[in-house]
Amino acid sequence: MFFFKKRPTYSSSNYFKGFTDYHCHILPGVDDGVKTLDESLEILSEYERLGVEVVWFTPHIMEDVPNTTEALRERFQQLKDAYSGSIKLNLAAEYMLDGLFDQRLKDNDLLTLGHEGNQILVETSYFNAPIAMEQTLRQIMSKGLFPVLAHPERYRYIADIEGYRRLRNMGVKFQMNLGSITGVYGQTAHRKALMLIKEGVYDYTGTDLHNINLLHIILDTKIPN
Numbered sequence: 001m002f003f004f005k006k007r008p009t010y011s012s013s014n015y016f017k018g019f020t021d022y023h024c025h026i027l028p029g030v031d032d033g034v035k036t037l038d039e040s041l042e043i044l045s046e047y048e049r050l051g052v053e054v055v056w057f058t059p060h061i062m063e064d065v066p067n068t069t070e071a072l073r074e075r076f077q078q079l080k081d082a083y084s085g086s087i088k089l090n091l092a093a094e095y096m097l098d099g100l101f102d103q104r105l106k107d108n109d110l111l112t113l114g115h116e117g118n119q120i121l122v123e124t125s126y127f128n129a130p131i132a133m134e135q136t137l138r139q140i141m142s143k144g145l146f147p148v149l150a151h152p153e154r155y156r157y158i159a160d161i162e163g164y165r166r167l168r169n170m171g172v173k174f175q176m177n178l179g180s181i182t183g184v185y186g187q188t189a190h191r192k193a194l195m196l197i198k199e200g201v202y203d204y205t206g207t208d209l210h211n212i213n214l215l216h217i218i219l220d221t222k223i224p225n
C-alpha cells in the first residue's frame with residue numbers, strides 16, 4: 001500500500017530525478033495556484049534540488065478563470081526572464097471542457113502540451129460529466145489533436161474500469177496526479193489511481209501543484225515507479 005497514516009522513514013525524492021511535471025499551477029498569479037513570482041522561484045529551486053528536468057505550466061482556463069493565451073504567454077515570459085536555473089520550462093494549459101473551451105477550439109486558440117504540439121490537457125467537473133463530453137473529445141481529435149484527461153482518477157462520475165476503457169478506446173490519454181497515490185484527494189481517487197496504474201493506462205504524470213505544501217506531502221510518501 002502507498003498510503004501511510006504515519007510519516008514514513010523514507011522519501012520519494014528519488015522519484016523526481018529526471019522527472020517531467022506535466023501538470024502544475026506554478027505560473028504565478030493567473031489562477032488558484034501559486035500567487036507570487038517569489039513562490040514560483042522557490043518551488044522551481046526545490047524542483048531543481050530534487051532533479052526535476054522539465055516543467056509544463058498548465059494554468060486553468062475556464063469560464064470562471066478566462067485566461068487568454070496572450071496574457072499567459074506574457075506571464076510565462078516574465079517567469080522565464082526571472083528564472084536562471086537548469087529546468088526546461090514550457091507553457092501549456094489545463095482546459096475545462098466548457099463553453100469557453102468550445103470557442104477556443106473553434107478559433108484554434110489553444111496552448112498545447114508536449115513537444116509534438118498536438119495534445120491538449122483537459123479537465124471536467126469532479127462530479128458530473130459535461131454535456132456532450134464524448135462529442136467534444138471527438139471534435140478535438142477531428143482537428144488532429146489528442147485530448148489528455150487530467151487526473152482521471154478524481155472523477156466521481158466514472159464509476160468503474162469500463163468507463164475508463166471507453167475513454168481510452170476513443171483515443172483519450174490519461175495524466176495521473178502524484179497526490180492521488182499519496183491519498184490527498186481521498187480514498188476513492190487513491191484506489192482508482194492504483195487500479196489505473198495496474199491497468200497500465202497512464203501516459204503522463206504531474207504534481208497538479210498549487211503550492212509548495214503538496215510537494216512536501218508527496219515527498220513524504222513512497223511512490224511506485
Ligand SMILES: [Fe+2]
Nearest residue numbers: 023025094208
Ligand atoms: Fe490542475
